[in-house]
Amino acid sequence: MQIPTADGLSDAFAARPDQGERHPGVLMYADAFGIRPVVREMARELAGHGYYVLVPNFFYRNGPTPVVDLPEHIGEEDRPALIGRLMPLIQEHTTERVLRDADAYLGFLADQPEVAAGPVAVTGYCIGGLLATRTAAARPGQVAALAAFHAPVAADGPDSLRRLTTEVHFGHAATDITPEALGELNRSLDAAGIDYTSEIYPDTVHGFTMSDTDAFDPAGLRRHWDRLLPLLARTLTHG
Numbered sequence: 593m594q595i596p597t598a599d600g601l602s603d604a605f606a607a608r609p610d611q612g613e614r615h616p617g618v619l620m621y622a623d624a625f626g627i628r629p630v631v632r633e634m635a636r637e638l639a640g641h642g643y644y645v646l647v648p649n650f651f652y653r654n655g656p657t658p659v660v661d662l663p664e665h666i667g668e669e670d671r672p673a674l675i676g677r678l679m680p681l682i683q684e685h686t687t688e689r690v691l692r693d694a695d696a697y698l699g700f701l702a703d704q705p706e707v708a709a710g711p712v713a714v715t716g717y718c719i720g721g722l723l724a725t726r727t728a729a730a731r732p733g734q735v736a737a738l739a740a741f742h743a744p745v746a747a748d749g750p751d752s753l754r755r756l757t758t759e760v761h762f763g764h765a766a767t768d769i770t771p772e773a774l775g776e777l778n779r780s781l782d783a784a785g786i787d788y789t790s791e792i793y794p795d796t797v798h799g800f801t802m803s804d805t806d807a808f809d810p811a812g813l814r815r816h817w818d819r820l821l822p823l824l825a826r827t828l829t830h831g
Contacts, residue, residue, distance in 0.1 A: 595648060597696040599689070602652040604697075605632055607639035608706050615639075616828035617701035617712035619694075619727065620647045621720030623802060624678045625666065627657040630804040641821055643828070644707045648697050650690075650723060651681050666805040682719055687726055687748070694727040698734050710829050711736035715820065717801055721762075722747055729755040737827035739820050742768055742798050750780040759827050760788035761819050765812075767797045789819065 594601045605627050609615055618638060622631045627649055635645040651659045660677050663670055701707050714735050716724030721743020728738040729752055738758045742765040746753065760781065764774065774792060781788045793800065793815050799807030801816050 595696055595700045597652075598692045599653060602648050602650070602693065602696065603627075603656045604646055604648040604700075605635060605657075606644065606646050607632070607635040608644040609639055609642055614706055614708040615642055615644045616710070616824070617704070617707040618643045618645045618824065618828075619697050619701065619712055619714045619724070620645050621650060621714070621716035621723045621727075622647055623718035623720055623799065624682060625662055625674065625802075626651060626659055628662060628804065630802055634801075637817075638820075641824075643713075643824065644701070644704060646697060646701055648693070650685065650693060650720075653684075653689075654681055664804070666802075668806045671805075685723075690723050690726050691730050694723075694731060698727075698731060702734075708829060711827075713737040713739070713824050713828055715739040715741075716743060717741050718743055718799065721745055725756075726752070728758050728760075729753070732757040737823050739763070739823055741801050741816055742796070744768075746773075746777050746780075750783075753777075753780045753786075754784040756781075756784060756786050758786075759823060760786055760790070761823050762788070762790040763812075763816055763819060764790070764792045765796045765798045765800055765807075766792050766794060 639645045649657045714724040714727050721740030725745045728735045739761045741763040793812045796809045796812040797807045799805050800809040800812035
């Protein structure tokens with residue numbers, strides 16, 4: 593589908609339950625590699641638990657999905673060249689762009705007849721987790737829950753985290769953050785009075801949720817679902 597934004601049309605993928613009633617909305621930001629079969633399958637799995645899941649191509653300004661050609665399986669030998677192509681796109685995707693687009697994505701969800709009234713959840717992976725965090729911090733009345741996995745959630749500094757008012761879960765890769773840095777991050781969340789969990793997933797590397805990469809860790813993905821699904825059940829109202 594195509595979602596009108598202030599800067600053009602964003603292509604997107606949506607998944608929803610087969611039942612006809614209205615369901616809570618979830619805005620899911622993919623990792624930098626974008627919308628692809630594994631991300632579509634994760635969205636479908638989440639939709640199967642009773643949610644309308646929207647996955648936008650946040651690099652739409654650079655072209656429709658796939659923005660860069662990807663191998664069927666992303667090995668460690670593929671990653672440097674792919675990241676080299678994607679990094680300029682990431683650097684161009686400023687906070688101002690993120691929030692302009694978020695308004696369009698949240699508005700789209702609110703307009704869907706299959707989506708229940710009320711706040712939605714935002715979730716994201718890798719750089720998508722940072723976009724989810726920015727969205728939740730800037731749109732508190734529209735977002736009830738935030739979940740981010742192997743994501744640089746503290747990249748905007750502690751002041752941005754203090755603006756969060758949603759219930760939060762951060763699932764960190766063991767290679768992405770030290771216990772000392774985790775403690776500093778969690779102290780910022782404590783100071784903001786946020787209801788959160790923020791933990792290192794044991795024995796994981798960056799990208800552990802994505803089964804089409806060498807980083808994939810089945811136990812890490814299961815832990816991700818074990819944290820994400822109860823968070824959504826607690827915070828979203830089913831229509």
